[in-house]
Amino acid sequence: MEITEKNCMEAKIRQHLRRHIAVFEQQVLPLSGQLAACAERLCACLRAGHKVLVMGNGGSAADAQHLAAELVGRFLKNRAALPAIALTTDSSILTAVGNDFGFEQVFARQVEALAGAGDVVIGISTSGNSPNVLRAIEVARRRGCVTLAFTGRAGGELARQVDLALTVAVPETPHIQEAHLTFIHILCDLVEQELFPQD
């Protein structure tokens, strides 16, 4: 077959998809038990009237917002709103705290302001080593929050600091993020089914 730009691109697409499938087979499927444990923590928190705070940088900031949107709005069911806040969205807070206290404090300061005992605080970081996420988890632990993390690679410091970590132990950031988005959808699905069986 003649090598054209188009079939060269298609080969790269297939390579990405094959790696995606392998990561899901080898890393995501074996995390089912830990995902169920995360869902139980989330359901218990929300049933008791507590809230969810979630954060990350870059693509993980988008993931944090995705999770908060599906809890406040909806995943699949028309049901009551659930309290969730992405700590990545207020540009005035992010710039003021970043400018005055340092970028490492942008999430920690919001956890100090907003989190109470029993709330769930979720850190999303593919390296598990982003200082602003680590500082926020430190504050969350001091305040008696339940701490969860979605991480990658070897889990980083974040996986060691939280109550429960879901670590996608591969080196490629995009494939880790693809798995994190799936965790978010599975968790939202389970929360809706558990909390709103009649809706």
Ligand SMILES: O=C(CO)[C@@H](O)[C@H](O)[C@H](O)[C@H](O)COP(=O)(O)O
């Ligand atoms: O989405 C991507 C790469 O796929 C980037 O925006 C990525 O999220 C950023 O480089 C982050 O700063 C990486 O931080 P982390 O996942 O290590 O905490």
Ligand SMILES: [Zn+2]
């Ligand atoms: Zn990305």
